[in-house]
Amino acid sequence: MRHLILAAVLIGTIPAAQAAPSCPGDTVVWVNQNTGVYHLPGDRWYGRTKHGAYVCERQAEAEGDHRSGVRVARQHTPRSTRRSTTRSPHTVDEQMQDAQPESIVENPF
Structure with missing residues (x-):
């Protein structure tokens, strides 16, 4: 019996069983909080x-x-870092200027 309980703890079935009462009529899934992907039982x-x-x-x-x-x-933002996004401090014109080379080098050939 101890081995069965230990196996259940190791594969995570006890916490899923505890989550089930809060999901009547719904499936209990495992959410990877770093990627925002959820996995169904059996996955x-x-x-x-x-x-x-x-x-x-x-x-x-x-x-x-x-x-x-x-x-x-869309790109997923991990739950631990979800915040309101802020706009870049540079305008599009400033970004275009930053992308321009400092000087033009002519082709020597």
């Missing part, structure tokens, strides 16, 4: 990434996370 990485948490699938999607194996066009 290779379910409960196995270093920084993650069990949450309801609807909650994960509401927070901008996406299902593993689904490509998204």
Whole structure:
């Protein structure tokens, strides 16, 4: 019996079971908090990434996370660093000037 409990703890099934009552009618998923990807039960990485948490699938999607194996066009910001974005202090004209070479070198050939 001890080995069964130890195995359950190691593979993460006990915390998932504790999360289940807060997700009636929803699937408990594992969210990798560094990437914003969530994994379903049975997935290779379910409960196995270093920084993650069990949450309801609807909650994960509401927070901008996406299902593993689904490509998204946007860049994910890890939960730990989500902040309001700030605009670059340089204007487009200043950035274009920075991109120009200091001097023009003519082709010697």
